Amino acid sequence: MPILSTRGLTKTYDGVNVVDKLDLDIPEGICFGLLGPNGAGKTTTIEMLEGILPPNAGTILYRGEPVDKHFFQKVGIQFQHTALPDFLKVNDVLNLFSRFYDQPMNRDELIAWCNLEDILERDHRKLSGGQKQRLLLALALMNDPDLLFLDEPTTGLDPQARRNFWELVRSVRSRGKTILLTTHYMDEAEQLCDEIAVLDKGTILTQGAPRTLLNQHFKGALIRIPVGNFAAKAIPPEFAGAEQKGDFMQLQATQVDATLSELIASGVSLNGLQVESATLDDLFLKLTGHELRGE
């Protein structure tokens, strides 16, 4: 049974369904990604799931039952922005939040888990972006939740801090927790998510494991070979459909192995060869006709 499901979940602003009859099933123990460009309805959806925003229609089921007040004991939420009281050190923030729960997680374990040992005495306002996210994650994990909501957790982080945060998310999942995250970073989704739902204008365009979706929508790969490699040679028949892009001839090949073997047999050098598989960005473009990053 899915840990979390929605049926017909809808949010309406000014007569427009910004989330439109969403049916989602999120299996337990996975990292599930809600993807989409700005304005797709990701935050509105996650805020309805978190119980912050009332839906206009539809139901939310936790382990097959409509959510009730017990649901909130089972979930952890890392908001996009959290205002913490001024002047508190990381240590104080952890103490403050641990008082909100009857059975908070073991403090030392939480500190070790989120790599907070070295910043316990630091004013939370002096933290770097990555440190702040680790603290907010610790707060979201404070009640040892079964289900963790992360709303665009790595927006604004530098590449190293993003990768560190991804490691942390993987370690949370490896402890059996279910994670629902929103992101508009496709590499983040490909790295972290076992399953994704791609949203646009409040509806789901497609849903499944990233690799499965890419295999369904794209066969083979894009092969690019420097134009110079064909010098003095006629373009071989297996590369006949190729088009020139800058210094490369490129072809979307369905049978990559066969195409490359035939090129070698024709005496074409593969020096400088590039083979590119489709990405989730390509998938979004194919499904909607527009780029995913709408910023």
Ligand SMILES: Nc1ncnc2c1ncn2[C@@H]1O[C@H](COP(=O)(O)OP(=O)(O)OP(=O)(O)O)[C@@H](O)[C@H]1O
């Ligand atoms: N309180 C509100 N009143 C009116 N319209 C709203 C409100 N909140 C969100 N919207 C609209 O709903 C749509 C979905 O917004 P939402 O914030 O859920 O998108 P998103 O996918 O999370 O985008 P982002 O990546 O920018 O956070 C947008 O068109 C937005 O302008």
